[in-house]
Amino acid sequence: MPLQGNLRDFSTTQLLNLINLAGKTGTLAIFEGIPTKDKDAMGGVKMAAGKERARVAFKTGKLIHAALDDQDGNLVAVLNKAGKLTTEQARIIRERARNTSDKALALLLINANYVSQKDVVSSVQQHTLDVVYDLLSWHEGPFRFDDDQLPGSDRIMVPIDLENVIIEGARRIKQNEVLIQEIPNLDISLKFPENAKEKYKGVHLSVEEWRIVSFVNPKNTIRQIAKANNMSDLEIRKIIYGLLQAGLVQLVRSSAPILDGKGRVIPKAPAVQETVVRRIIDRIRSI
Amino acid sequence: MQQVKMIITGPFSSGKTEFINSISEIEVVSTERSISSEVERTVKDNTTVAMDFGRITVDDDLVLYLFGTPGQRRFDFMWEILAEGMLGFVVMVDSTKPETFREAKSILETFRAYAPTPYVVAANKQDLPDAWKTDDLRIALRIEDGVKLLPCVANQKESVKTVLLELLYSILEEMEAK
Ligand SMILES: Nc1nc2c(ncn2[C@@H]2O[C@H](COP(=O)(O)OP(=O)(O)OP(=O)(O)O)[C@@H](O)[C@H]2O)c(=O)[nH]1
Ligand SMILES: [Mg+2]
Numbered sequence: 001m002p003l004q005g006n007l008r009d010f011s012t013t014q015l016l017n018l019i020n021l022a023g024k025t026g027t028l029a030i031f032e033g034i035p036t037k038d039k040d041a042m043g044g045v046k047m048a049a050g051k052e053r054a055r056v057a058f059k060t061g062k063l064i065h066a067a068l069d070d071q072d073g074n075l076v077a078v079l080n081k082a083g084k085l086t087t088e089q090a091r092i093i094r095e096r097a098r099n100t101s102d103k104a105l106a107l108l109l110i111n112a113n114y115v116s117q118k119d120v121v122s123s124v125q126q127h128t129l130d131v132v133y134d135l136l137s138w139h140e141g142p143f144r145f146d147d148d149q150l151p152g153s154d155r156i157m158v159p160i161d162l163e164n165v166i167i168e169g170a171r172r173i174k175q176n177e178v179l180i181q182e183i184p185n186l187d188i189s190l191k192f193p194e195n196a197k198e199k200y201k202g203v204h205l206s207v208e209e210w211r212i213v214s215f216v217n218p219k220n221t222i223r224q225i226a227k228a229n230n231m232s233d234l235e236i237r238k239i240i241y242g243l244l245q246a247g248l249v250q251l252v253r254s255s256a257p258i259l260d261g262k263g264r265v266i267p268k269a270p271a272v273q274e275t276v277v278r279r280i281i282d283r284i285r286s287i
Numbered sequence: 288m289q290q291v292k293m294i295i296t297g298p299f300s301s302g303k304t305e306f307i308n309s310i311s312e313i314e315v316v317s318t319e320r321s322i323s324s325e326v327e328r329t330v331k332d333n334t335t336v337a338m339d340f341g342r343i344t345v346d347d348d349l350v351l352y353l354f355g356t357p358g359q360r361r362f363d364f365m366w367e368i369l370a371e372g373m374l375g376f377v378v379m380v381d382s383t384k385p386e387t388f389r390e391a392k393s394i395l396e397t398f399r400a401y402a403p404t405p406y407v408v409a410a411n412k413q414d415l416p417d418a419w420k421t422d423d424l425r426i427a428l429r430i431e432d433g434v435k436l437l438p439c440v441a442n443q444k445e446s447v448k449t450v451l452l453e454l455l456y457s458i459l460e461e462m463e464a465k
Pocket of ligand 2: 303304305339355
């Protein structure tokens with residue numbers, strides 16, 4: 001069964017994160033939301049899936065293709081948009097090669113010295129990114145992820161690492177509420193994931209982001225890092241959110257004693273003996 | 288007579304009452320009432336307004352109580368009182384309702400802050416076709432590797448037993464680690 005939901009509950013950034021971390025292969029489709037008379041479990045208006053608006057394909061956690069329903073995503077249009085073909089050239093090629101697949105057309109254009117292979121790759125890549133960056137600003141719409149479904153082999157697919165896309169997504173977040181929900185507490189600290197070296201390979205961070213990364217240490221809380229860098233709560237949350245979603249840092253749970261409202265230390269474990277737990281286990285097994 | 292308790296928590300309609308009902312030896316002393324607001328009625332007819340209360344008698348001098356929190360946030364003033372002295376807690380998530388995931392995570396964090404006891408996450412309603420799989424839920428809810436996330440069908444006793452046992456094993460492990 002496909003993974004389903006609505007972008008207002010599970011954002012494009014979160015979806016990309018899930019696909020990246022789970023190394024998924026398949027196609028994400030986003031639909032127009034049609035309000036129904038029903039409510040969802042949180043009391044919001046339940047949306048039915050209408051016309052498809054976008055379709056994005058992934059292979060083992062990498063972005064490989066993206067298309068908007070109302071946009072010409074053919075190679076000629078893509079090369080024209082990237083300035084590799086003039087509008088006149090594009091018109092002529094379109095007329096002559098009406099039924100040629102993107103892949104075959106690319107070969108023809110490269111052989112005829114219209115464009116280089118590099119031009120094709122970079123233009124297609126940029127087009128895919130443009131589409132996905134557009135999707136990052138969509139905050140509503142039913143979605144569905146179908147495992148193992150991929151575009152036809154006649155399409156040109158350029159694999160793109162999702163980490164950079166996710167970080168760019170976080171940079172574009174404007175609403176503070178989303179960030180507060182994701183990182184409610186600034187008094188916790190950060191650490192690097194186990195395979196940090198591999199994760200950071202090929203990641204493009206801004207100067208500010210690198211600065212924050214350089215402060216990542218279980219000894220520093222997020223609040224302290226913000227203070228040291230003169231950053232507002234919003235600014236620091238935005239950066240940390242991006243790093244978290246891209247799997248570049250992780251939150252550290254404090255092991256300091258937890259105090260109750262009156263400053264007393266709450267005991268770490270309840271005052272129950274091991275034998276009590278064993279007796280409960282035996283009893284439940286026998287039910 | 289020694290009494291110990293575990294808390295079953297989670298968002299509205301995630302299956303807490305069902306879970307306790309499946310294993311409790313007494314008819315759940317529930318404080319259900321029919322749902323007044325139209326919004327909630329479309330999801331189900333009854334909601335728990337105070338808390339559910341289930342019991343498992345272990346032997347002559349030990350009883351385990353299962354407390355189910357009311358799912359609606361407007362009753363969360365009771366959570367902290369409930370949480371005091373708990374052995375551990377289960378966070379129930381309706382795997383078919385991504386609109387509740389954020390709430391589930393926030394409830395999880397709230398309980399975690401009340402007491403540092405072990406807990407498990409139950410990915411409930413795994414019998415339904417549109418349930419998210421546990422691997423996806425782990426990422427979606429950002430559950431750390433060390434925390435158990437278990438598939439669950441709350442109206443099946445064996446499934447409920449497994450979830451409770453896994454929680455108890457975690458409690459035992461933590462005791463042994465000391
Ligand atoms: N198919 C299926 N249905 C379930 C499962 N668990 C619970 N349900 C149904 O989901 C609905 C909600 O379950 P409840 O046990 O009332 O949920 P709750 O968490 O106690 O809800 P509140 O007390 O209102 O917060 C009921 O209609 C249950 O029968 C499950 O594992 N599978
Ligand atoms: Mg209930």
